[in-house]
Amino acid sequence: MSTVITILSRMILLLLVWWAFTEGDRSGIGFGLVIVILASFISLRLFPPGTARVRPLPFLLFMLFFIGRSVVAGIDVARRLLSPSLPVNPGYLTFYLSLPEGSPCWLLANTMSLMPGTLSVSLDGTRLDLHCLDTRDPVEADLKAVEQKIARVFGLSLHDGAWRAGGNE
Amino acid sequence: MTEIVQMVQGVLLIAGCVFFAIGTLGLFRFSETLTRIHALTKVDNLGLGFVVLALLPGMPSLASGMKVVLIWLVALVASATSAHLIARAVRSQERGRSAGSEHHD
Numbered sequence: 001m002s003t004v005i006t007i008l009s010r011m012i013l014l015l016l017v018w019w020a021f022t023e024g025d026r027s028g029i030g031f032g033l034v035i036v037i038l039a040s041f042i043s044l045r046l047f048p049p050g051t052a053r054v055r056p057l058p059f060l061l062f063m064l065f066f067i068g069r070s071v072v073a074g075i076d077v078a079r080r081l082l083s084p085s086l087p088v089n090p091g092y093l094t095f096y097l098s099l100p101e102g103s104p105c106w107l108l109a110n111t112m113s114l115m116p117g118t119l120s121v122s123l124d125g126t127r128l129d130l131h132c133l134d135t136r137d138p139v140e141a142d143l144k145a146v147e148q149k150i151a152r153v154f155g156l157s158l159h160d161g162a163w164r165a166g167g168n169e
Numbered sequence: 170m171t172e173i174v175q176m177v178q179g180v181l182l183i184a185g186c187v188f189f190a191i192g193t194l195g196l197f198r199f200s201e202t203l204t205r206i207h208a209l210t211k212v213d214n215l216g217l218g219f220v221v222l223a224l225l226p227g228m229p230s231l232a233s234g235m236k237v238v239l240i241w242l243v244a245l246v247a248s249a250t251s252a253h254l255i256a257r258a259v260r261s262q263e264r265g266r267s268a269g270s271e272h273h274d
Binding site for chain 2: 016017019020021022023024067070071073074075076077078081082086088090092109110111113114116117119120121122129131133
């Protein structure tokens with residue numbers, strides 16, 4: 001049953017993408033439908049429907065949070081770049097995530113790459129290596145906040161956030 | 170009214186271009202690969218975001234507006250993914266070097 005819902009919601013999403021691609025032109029809809037059906041089945045092979053389901057409303061809130069933070073990220077790097085002393089203190093930090101493996105961790109890693117001052121280097125299970133533009137920044141607090149938000153997107157509850165395993169450098 | 174919209178569009182376009190320029194400046198000012206990626210991904214995404222925002226009011230239909238937003242979203246995902254891949258490659262190269270083993274590129 002959940003597979004049917006997954007296929008249907010993916011097909012609706014892809015149809016919306018097709019509609020945007022063709023700028024609302026209805027003449028190519030037959031071809032579009034074939035592509036949408038094929039793409040949904042391929043997506044099913046690549047990303048099987050898991051236990052983690054995205055909830056629409058928290059996801060929308062997450063997107064707003066994400067856009068706000070990525071604006072801050074861009075301004076933050078621009079500010080550092082334009083100041084003559086170039087205030088950066090780069091280094092690696094390692095964290096263990098409390099999110100379940102799979103899409104929640106993957107979403108977190110990709111989000112962190114666009115958050116202020118952090119870049120995901122490697123994600124191995126729940127172990128996340130971050131490269132930080134400035135290791136003096138409150139990276140851990142940032143990560144915990146994002147983790148909580150992603151947990152809400154997938155309808156999970158987290159008791160304690162990510163904990164730091166001690167970075168090098 | 171249209172004049173105000175056009176002025177806002179102009180300001181947003183200029184802001185977008187300024188951010189793209191700053192991102193490129195990052196390539197020259199930062200010395201390490203990873204800090205350069207920080208500059209390129211974050212600042213350029215913001216620049217593209219401003220350009221997309223500037224283009225939205227002039228779109229003839231909702232669908233073409235969504236197409237432009239889609240371009241921004243796909244660029245975001247692509248830059249996050251490629252940044253991650255480059256960072257991973259740099260990291261494994263560094264690890265190889267610090268382990269003292271010889272690596273041939």
